[in-house]
Amino acid sequence: LRSELGNVERLSLVGQMAASITHEIRNPMAVVRGFLQLMKEKSPESLDHYYRIVMEELDRANGIINDFLSLAQNRISEKQLWQLDHIIHDLSPLLWADANLRGQTIELILDAQIPALELNAKEIKQLLLNLCRNGMEAMEDKGQLTIETRIDKQYVEMIIKDTGPGISKSKQEKLFEPFFTTKVKGTGLGLALCLSIVERHNGKISVESEEGEGTAFIVKFPLNRSVQSVS
Numbered sequence: 001l002r003s004e005l006g007n008v009e010r011l012s013l014v015g016q017m018a019a020s021i022t023h024e025i026r027n028p029m030a031v032v033r034g035f036l037q038l039m040k041e042k043s044p045e046s047l048d049h050y051y052r053i054v055m056e057e058l059d060r061a062n063g064i065i066n067d068f069l070s071l072a073q074n075r076i077s078e079k080q081l082w083q084l085d086h087i088i089h090d091l092s093p094l095l096w097a098d099a100n101l102r103g104q105t106i107e108l109i110l111d112a113q114i115p116a117l118e119l120n121a122k123e124i125k126q127l128l129l130n131l132c133r134n135g136m137e138a139m140e141d142k143g144q145l146t147i148e149t150r151i152d153k154q155y156v157e158m159i160i161k162d163t164g165p166g167i168s169k170s171k172q173e174k175l176f177e178p179f180f181t182t183k184v185k186g187t188g189l190g191l192a193l194c195l196s197i198v199e200r201h202n203g204k205i206s207v208e209s210e211e212g213e214g215t216a217f218i219v220k221f222p223l224n225r226s227v228q229s230v231s
């Protein structure tokens with residue numbers, strides 16, 4: 001099979017399989033979720049705790065399926081002109097709530113001069129959420145997450161920095177591999193998905209980290225002149 005199919009065909013085959021498998025799994029999950037909701041209406045309060053756990057786990061499984069599907073399908077993203085800072089502002093209420101719960105702060109350093117870029121907003125949000133969640137999960141209380149955007153030569157840079165424990169050099173090499181995780185409830189799909197989203201935008205992603213100092217993920221999008229003149 002390998003020798004007969006090109007890379008693109010093989011990928012689309014995997015994508016089709018992923019789509020039908022995830023569809024088959026999602027259906028029974030949706031049924032379970034629906035009936036749980038019905039049961040909750042008729043059940044004693046003592047079951048609230050279990051109800052919450054089951055719902056959380058169902059939603060977690062659903063999240064994994066979504067990540068896996070976007071990764072496996074790797075489709076060409078439909079893009080529109082977007083201001084990066086608009087996308088980030090749009091996202092921040094979600095992040096702020098999360099940070100508050102953890103006793104962490106978020107700082108935004110956004111360059112308002114950055115021209116509109118050809119982006120798939122949904123994917124960029126997914127990218128940011130994954131990078132920010134990782135940073136937050138890595139930090140203790142009082143940690144600070146910084147989201148910075150700036151122009152560096154022919155690139156727009158988006159930097160997501162945390163004050164967490166950092167990542168050892170040997171782990172840095174494996175970060176973007178699917179299923180690499182050091183978390184008990186991790187999937188290891190987050191950064192693999194980030195990489196594929198960045199590649200779909202002809203960009204680059206890299207990590208800079210010192211143990212004990214924190215971690216910065218740097219995303220670069222090419223700034224092309226034709227786009228620049230539009231804004």
Ligand code: ADP
Pocket residue numbers: 130134135136138162164165166167175180181182183185186187188189190191192215
């Ligand atoms: P998951 O979050 O499910 O573990 P990811 O692909 O998002 O999967 O991340 C893979 C691993 O990379 C994490 O388990 C963690 O060990 C490491 N990692 C990612 N981001 C950070 C960060 N900001 N600080 C420290 N470690 C990180």
Ligand code: MG
Pocket residue numbers: 130133134190191
């Ligand atoms: Mg993650």
